[in-house]
Amino acid sequence: xxxxxxxxxxxxxxxxxxxxxxxxxxxxxxxxxxxxxxxxxxxxxxxxxxxxxxxxxxxxxxxxxxxxxxxxxxxxxxxxxxxxxxxxxxxxxxxxxxxxxxxxxxxxxxxxxxxxxxxxxxxxxxxxxxxxxxxxxxxxxxxxxxxxxxxxxxxxxxxxxxxxxx
Numbered sequence: 001x002x003x004x005x006x007x008x009x010x011x012x013x014x015x016x017x018x019x020x021x022x023x024x025x026x027x028x029x030x031x032x033x034x035x036x037x038x039x040x041x042x043x044x045x046x047x048x049x050x051x052x053x054x055x056x057x058x059x060x061x062x063x064x065x066x067x068x069x070x071x072x073x074x075x076x077x078x079x080x081x082x083x084x085x086x087x088x089x090x091x092x093x094x095x096x097x098x099x100x101x102x103x104x105x106x107x108x109x110x111x112x113x114x115x116x117x118x119x120x121x122x123x124x125x126x127x128x129x130x131x132x133x134x135x136x137x138x139x140x141x142x143x144x145x146x147x148x149x150x151x152x153x154x155x156x157x158x159x160x161x162x163x164x165x166x
Contacts (some may be wrong), residue, residue, distance in 0.1 A: 020045045021053075022131070029129045032076065036094065041126040043121070048128055051118050052079075060107045062134055066099045072135045075100045079109060081116055082125035088116060093129065100134050 029035040073096020
């Protein structure tokens with residue numbers, strides 16, 4: 001029986017110490033350790049990553065001008081949800097280029113009440129940092145474009161995606 005209890009304690013500590021897709025085991029953002037979250041937010045990180053992140057990454061639009069210029073970069077958003085006060089706030093903490101700020105702000109402005117109760121348990125508050133990476137999908141068309149500047153780029157040939165940084 002003692003062996004079982006010791007084994008469970010060891011494995012439970014390992015499970016708590018594992019990092020997530022966004023955060024190291026010490027609760028610091030993987031792409032920039034100067035941003036960290038509290039234990040309350042970290043305990044809800046699996047829900048945040050399964051519910052919130054797909055919504056964000058599937059709905060932010062790549063800026064057309066950035067797409068045409070092949071611009072890429074990362075935006076880090078601080079998202080605050082307080083279900084005690086029923087408040088929601090967001091701000092851009094870091095941005096590779098201003099061109100990416102507007103689509104991020106447009107999305108977070110529309111999302112104010114979306115799945116707030118699923119993301120943040122009733123009576124709690126969380127502050128989470130969400131990295132959004134804008135990048136162009138590499139493909140052979142893009143390579144051929146570099147060789148022949150008379151070829152025009154069609155939107156479906158460069159499929160931009162917002163993706164989680166790992």
